[in-house]
Amino acid sequence: MLSPHLMSTQFTSLVPLAALVTLSGFLSPLVAQAETDSLINNAAAEPEMSPLAVTQAKPFKNRLRPPNLDTLKPSQQASQNRSGATGEQESTATSRAAGSFGVPFTAKRVSLSPTSVVAPTNGGYLSATYPYSAIGRLTFSAGYCSASLIRRSVIVTAAHCIQDFGSGSNLFRGFTFVPAFYKGAAPYGSWGWQALIRPISWARGTDIGSGAARDNDLAVIALKPKNGKFIGDRTGYLDYGWNNYSFVRSSLTGNLSVAALSTLGYPFLLDLGEMMQRTDGPSFLTTIGGAGQIYQGSTFTGGSSGGPWIANFGYQNPRFSGGATAGRGARNNVVVGVTSWGAPDPNQRKDNFSSQFRQNTRYPRASYGKYGAGNIAALLNALCSGKPAGSTQTYEQLGYCN
Known part of the structure; x- marks a missing residue:
């Protein structure tokens, strides 16, 4: 299995943490709100979702209304901040289709039919091979989203898969990650959550943006080890970047900031969310209501929320x-x-949007410990410098964040 790259920058500082809180019952009250993002430990040992609940979960959709896109244009402005990053076989593609802004893309199912050497019962599907194996379904009390592993035992997903925008102390529960989920099969098992961080601006409903387009619709979750082993030791894990890593702007791109990205997830309208899907195509930067966004042509719908753009x-x-x-x-x-x-209906509009992993008003610093710059680094730093309930060591010291 390919070993993921690790960051080479040095640990320099910590983000102050608010009080730890405990989950109990269907919704989880925060003990107190603070200006910093709160580390939320699963101190109540909340159980994983059952295999049946994982299989039968319905797709969870962002409940914020999409903003008006009539005047949306791609950005010509290059990033003012330095970008950075931490250290297959394909299935048959569908015909190319145009996104809502005339953006071409290719969509395909991540699947490999059983053969004489790959039996349908041994988990040997394409989605069970690296790097697909680091991507999976995240099931919780309100349905399911998608997520990906970016540290040894830390996944990244959308903040709206943790709680509704502006819902304060009310979180969903039972977060259970199944990497390489395929038609109900879990080739690497299921993994329950240990702790999470989501932007406090999301919880308070103050995050910059308009409608569903927000600056910081992202969250990170630490997963519990099993039998002393971390999930990433089995599946491998991905890197992550900030300040629009891999985007370029030149005369050859019409002076537009553009990158070639692959987006993956489990949209319900494609194979009922039972199989991983992949979209590839040019991706552009834009700003909606002050929120930095990336957009791409796509057929993805509910259930793909939180899936990675790679x-x-x-x-x-x-x-x-x-x-x-x-x-x-x-x-x-x-x-x-x-x-x-x-778009909720891929036959009307073919598009997909993501918050940019970058420095912004809420997360302006160029360095959050050793985790890089901007929102993604700040959340990881807050999570990894926190401690499990009853432990004297941080998640970083315990190996979750390698």
């Missing part, structure tokens, strides 16, 4: 010769966003 997706690079090199910004499997919202 630069340089694939198993490994080829061997170069004749002076060829990988070029700038060529780190493999770098998550730069997660699905936040899009």
Whole structure:
């Protein structure tokens, strides 16, 4: 299995943490609100969702209304902040289709039919191979979303998969991650949650944006180890980037900031959410109501929320010769966003949007410990510098955040 890259920058500072809180019952009250993002530990040992509940879960959709996009245009402005990142076989593609802004994309099912050497009972499907194996379904009390592993035992998903916008102390419960979920099969088992961080601005309903387009629709969750083993030791895990890693702007792109991204997840309107789906195509930056967004042509709908947007997706690079090199910004499997919202009917509009992983008003710093810049780094730093209930060591010291 390909070993994921780790960051090389040094740990320099910590984000102050608010009081730890405990989950109990269907909704979970926060003991107190603070200006910083709160670490929420699963101190009540909340159980995982049952296999039946995981299989029968309905897709969860962002309940915020999409904003008006009549005047939406891609951005020509290059990032003012430095971008960065932490250190297959394909199934048959469908015909190309145009997104709501004339953006071409290719959509495909992540599937490999059983053969004489790949039995349908051994979990040997394409989605069970790295890097697909680091992506899965996240089931909880309100339905299911998608998520991906970006540290040894930490997944990233959408904040609206943790709680509704502006719902304060009310969180969903029972977060259970099944990597490489395929038609009810769980080739790497299911993994319950240990702790999570979501932006306090999301909880309070003050996050910058308009309708469903928000600056910080992302969250990170630490998963419990099993039998002393972390999930990433079995599935592998992806890298992540910030400040729009891999986006370029030049005369060859019409001076638009653009990247070639792969988005993955479990949209319910495609194979009933039972199989992982993949979309590839050019992705553009824009701003909606002050919120930094990435958009792409896509057929993804409810259930794909929280799924990763990945630069340089694939198993490994080829061997170069004749002076060829990988070029700038060529780190493999770098998550730069997660699905936040899009058209509910893919036959009317074919689009998909993500909050940008970047420095913004809520997360302005260029360095959050050793985890990089902006919102994604701030959330990881707050999670990894926190401690499990009753422990004297942090999640980082315990190995969750390697």
